[in-house]
Amino acid sequence: MDVSEFFLKLLIILLVAKLFAEVFAFLRLPSVLGEVIAGIIIGPSLFGVIVPDATLYLLAEIGILLLLFEVGLETDIGQMAKVGVQSSLVAITGVVVPGFLGYWISSSLLALPFVVSLFVGGTMVATSIGITVRVLVDLKKHQTKTAKVVLGAAVLDDIVGVVILAILYDFSVKGQVNLFNAAKVLGFITAFLVIAPVLAKLLMPVIARLSSASRTKGMIPTLIISLILSMAVISHKIGAPEILGSFAAGVALARRFFLPFGSAMDHYSHELAEKIEINMKPIINLFVPIFFVVVGASINLRVIDFTSATFWYMAGLLTIGAIISKMVSGTWAEGNFRTKLSTGIAMVPRGEVGLIFAEVGKKSGIFDDVIYAVIVFVVALTTLFAPLALRFAMRGEE
Amino acid sequence: MDVSEFFLKLLIILLVAKLFAEVFAFLRLPSVLGEVIAGIIIGPSLFGVIVPDATLYLLAEIGILLLLFEVGLETDIGQMAKVGVQSSLVAITGVVVPGFLGYWISSSLLALPFVVSLFVGGTMVATSIGITVRVLVDLKKHQTKTAKVVLGAAVLDDIVGVVILAILYDFSVKGQVNLFNAAKVLGFITAFLVIAPVLAKLLMPVIARLSSASRTKGMIPTLIISLILSMAVISHKIGAPEILGSFAAGVALARRFFLPFGSAMDHYSHELAEKIEINMKPIINLFVPIFFVVVGASINLRVIDFTSATFWYMAGLLTIGAIISKMVSGTWAEGNFRTKLSTGIAMVPRGEVGLIFAEVGKKSGIFDDVIYAVIVFVVALTTLFAPLALRFAMRGEE
Numbered sequence: 074m075d076v077s078e079f080f081l082k083l084l085i086i087l088l089v090a091k092l093f094a095e096v097f098a099f100l101r102l103p104s105v106l107g108e109v110i111a112g113i114i115i116g117p118s119l120f121g122v123i124v125p126d127a128t129l130y131l132l133a134e135i136g137i138l139l140l141l142f143e144v145g146l147e148t149d150i151g152q153m154a155k156v157g158v159q160s161s162l163v164a165i166t167g168v169v170v171p172g173f174l175g176y177w178i179s180s181s182l183l184a185l186p187f188v189v190s191l192f193v194g195g196t197m198v199a200t201s202i203g204i205t206v207r208v209l210v211d212l213k214k215h216q217t218k219t220a221k222v223v224l225g226a227a228v229l230d231d232i233v234g235v236v237i238l239a240i241l242y243d244f245s246v247k248g249q250v251n252l253f254n255a256a257k258v259l260g261f262i263t264a265f266l267v268i269a270p271v272l273a274k275l276l277m278p279v280i281a282r283l284s285s286a287s288r289t290k291g292m293i294p295t296l297i298i299s300l301i302l303s304m305a306v307i308s309h310k311i312g313a314p315e316i317l318g319s320f321a322a323g324v325a326l327a328r329r330f331f332l333p334f335g336s337a338m339d340h341y342s343h344e345l346a347e348k349i350e351i352n353m354k355p356i357i358n359l360f361v362p363i364f365f366v367v368v369g370a371s372i373n374l375r376v377i378d379f380t381s382a383t384f385w386y387m388a389g390l391l392t393i394g395a396i397i398s399k400m401v402s403g404t405w406a407e408g409n410f411r412t413k414l415s416t417g418i419a420m421v422p423r424g425e426v427g428l429i430f431a432e433v434g435k436k437s438g439i440f441d442d443v444i445y446a447v448i449v450f451v452v453a454l455t456t457l458f459a460p461l462a463l464r465f466a467m468r469g470e471e
Numbered sequence: 472m473d474v475s476e477f478f479l480k481l482l483i484i485l486l487v488a489k490l491f492a493e494v495f496a497f498l499r500l501p502s503v504l505g506e507v508i509a510g511i512i513i514g515p516s517l518f519g520v521i522v523p524d525a526t527l528y529l530l531a532e533i534g535i536l537l538l539l540f541e542v543g544l545e546t547d548i549g550q551m552a553k554v555g556v557q558s559s560l561v562a563i564t565g566v567v568v569p570g571f572l573g574y575w576i577s578s579s580l581l582a583l584p585f586v587v588s589l590f591v592g593g594t595m596v597a598t599s600i601g602i603t604v605r606v607l608v609d610l611k612k613h614q615t616k617t618a619k620v621v622l623g624a625a626v627l628d629d630i631v632g633v634v635i636l637a638i639l640y641d642f643s644v645k646g647q648v649n650l651f652n653a654a655k656v657l658g659f660i661t662a663f664l665v666i667a668p669v670l671a672k673l674l675m676p677v678i679a680r681l682s683s684a685s686r687t688k689g690m691i692p693t694l695i696i697s698l699i700l701s702m703a704v705i706s707h708k709i710g711a712p713e714i715l716g717s718f719a720a721g722v723a724l725a726r727r728f729f730l731p732f733g734s735a736m737d738h739y740s741h742e743l744a745e746k747i748e749i750n751m752k753p754i755i756n757l758f759v760p761i762f763f764v765v766v767g768a769s770i771n772l773r774v775i776d777f778t779s780a781t782f783w784y785m786a787g788l789l790t791i792g793a794i795i796s797k798m799v800s801g802t803w804a805e806g807n808f809r810t811k812l813s814t815g816i817a818m819v820p821r822g823e824v825g826l827i828f829a830e831v832g833k834k835s836g837i838f839d840d841v842i843y844a845v846i847v848f849v850v851a852l853t854t855l856f857a858p859l860a861l862r863f864a865m866r867g868e869e
Contacts, residue, residue, distance in 0.1 A: 091687070306482065355749075
């Protein structure tokens with residue numbers, strides 16, 4: 074690709090994303106919604122200026138790694154553990170109900186073949202941790218108890234999501250499922266999420282020493298980005314999504330994450346934590362919007378035949394199913410109706426995870442063009458619905 | 472490409488570059504040398520872990536844009552203009568002498584065909600503004616008078632370099648040269664370099680207003696990167712290298728760049744300049760080393776047959792010619808012998824510009840494998856020679 078052409082694309086992405094984010098923020102709506110809509114507008118759905126290619130996907134991936142790192146940084150893992158039971162119940166419900174409802178609508182009401190129905194069910198399971206987390210941050214509600222329940226549930230759903238995708242893919246290609254492998258992966262991921270932050274925390278004094286002894290510029294951003302990348306790579310190696318690695322890196326460097334054994338390194342923490350924040354903020358804020366624009370630009374609404382009655386019938390049923398089935402999970406959240414409602418809505422967006430399911434389904438020949446278009450539409454609607462609805466549901470929540 | 476594989480590559484680049492940069496800085500050598508050598512080591516020459524692909528080239532290009540932006544930020548354009556005559560004389564000599572000497576060695580001593588000799592001469596003309604500038608920054612000599620002369624000359628050489636490359640390419644492909652076009656491009660570039668900083672400076676109050684009114688995060692890094700990218704794209708459109716655009720953007724935002732007419736916006740400047748510095752530093756320091764590692768990894772020493780006597784004969788003659796011919800240009804620098812020597816050495820590195828010439832020569836069939844290998848070797852030697860030699864030549868210079 075021509076370098077200058079790429080620079081122009083990047084420029085368009087950055088400026089249009091910022092413009093829409095500002096307008097949405099001005100209207101007191103989550104700016105992430107502006108960024109996704111910006112992506113839909115400049116993407117193949119409308120103007121077709123930005124068609125995500127390999128390089129843009131990679132920059133977008135760096136963006137989502139950084140977002141999860143930032144969320145990790147601000148996460149008090151002790152408080153997350155306290156609401157762990159609620160999170161787990163929300164997550165399990167958020168997997169089981171949408172999965173079965175998606176399968177049932179597809180096989181019974183839409184009379185789709187068995188494997189197709191299974192895959193639709195799988196798609197319904199996905200929760201876009203990226204969209205959910207950004208909405209909470211945009212609304213400045215990411216320190217609320219609801220947010221902690223949702224964050225825990227979204228992390229768990231993300232893990233379950235990749236395992237289900239792997240199982241479904243194996244099943245549709247090889248015709249059999251290796252549940253032992255799936256269990257092994259789940260075990261690895263759990264172990265990783267427990268061990269990784271502790272290991273990363275042990276690196277803190279090393280990072281502090283290196284940054285104060287350094288004779289070159291940029292030691293801190295280089296080391297922190299390296300830490301994030303290495304955790305992402307390890308996370309991928311054991312079969313987990315990369316973003317869990319960067320989340321773990323963030324948790325490790327969080328001011329409120331203390332090692333159970335000794336606090337010998339804790340006197341480094343305060344000054345270093347500040348330096349890390351100052352150095353990482355501009356990088357994070359630059360890259361994160363690229364991810365959401367690319368999510369928007371990955372939704373190609375042109376594949377949809379909006380004049381088809383069949384399309385509307387299928388898309389209508391599945392969208393309603395997709396929204397209601399996830400909202401059911403909110404009933405486990407402790408608190409008043411508003412808390413349950415907010416929790417449920419926060420679990421609704423399928424975002425990039427739903428699009429990955431749709432792509433795998435299409436490429437493996439399981440989804441034909443009509444079903445693919447329906448799924449893309451359902452993913453788009455759930456992704457746009459959640460930020461809007463959450464904006465109103467969470468009003469006044471502490 | 473697999474996302475995780477790309478993350479791993481990026482991780483290796485960042486860590487190895489930092490390691491070598493630190494070691495070189497510890498040895499009181501320019502850390503840029505460590506980064507280029509890191510690239511040679513992890514690149515195809517030795518370990519072959521990093522083979523630059525399209526995405527890495529793009530990240531590297533962002534790195535060099537940011538470096539030139541940073542240098543522009545710290546450039547006092549008034550002082551550069553004061554040494555303009557010296558810079559021009561150095562630049563002209565640095566084009567004419569190496570060009571003719573390269574041609575003469577090729578055609579007379581090495582008996583190479585006419586077009587090949589012309590292209591070798593063209594390669595000798597290139598000055599790697601990136602390497603030169605980074606060495607001066609590493610040695611903390613970028614505010615010296617010598618640095619100002621060199622910076623001006625390197626910018627001029629870069630402009631002349633692209634024009635020569637275009638002419639040679641036209642000539643070798645079409646068999647004729649359009650000198651009118653070349654002159655037009657030169658005119659455009661000159662106009663751009665005069666007008667662009669003024670236009671960009673006029674945007675300062677807009678940037679200040681937007682950043683203080685913003686309701687989203689990361690307004691400053693987004694706007695500054697957008698400004699750099701748009702100047703780079705415009706620069707490319709008129710036929711100049713992208714880095715001149717980012718340099719112009721830096722000059723415009725420099726604290727010491729005042730508009731000739733009115734200073735209505737100058738009260739914004741101080742606070743904004745500080746914010747820009749705090750926000751851009753981590754991004755710059757993260758990306759710049761990627762460029763130099765990629766330069767190192769673009770040098771594939773494996774194409775060279777080191778047992779060939781012909782190779783050593785050709786490479787030896789051309790390397791000596793390449794170094795001496797550029798050093799001659801230093802005689803125009805006002806000052807003692809040391810100043811002239813430093814100026815001359817600073818013009819020696821061919822770096823990425825020389826590699827571009829070599830690639831174009833190879834792809835168009837003008838360079839066979841032997842000449843290509845010779846040119847790669849000459850580029851590598853001049854690139855490594857300059858930082859080392861400058862370290863000693865500039866000792867004590869103010």
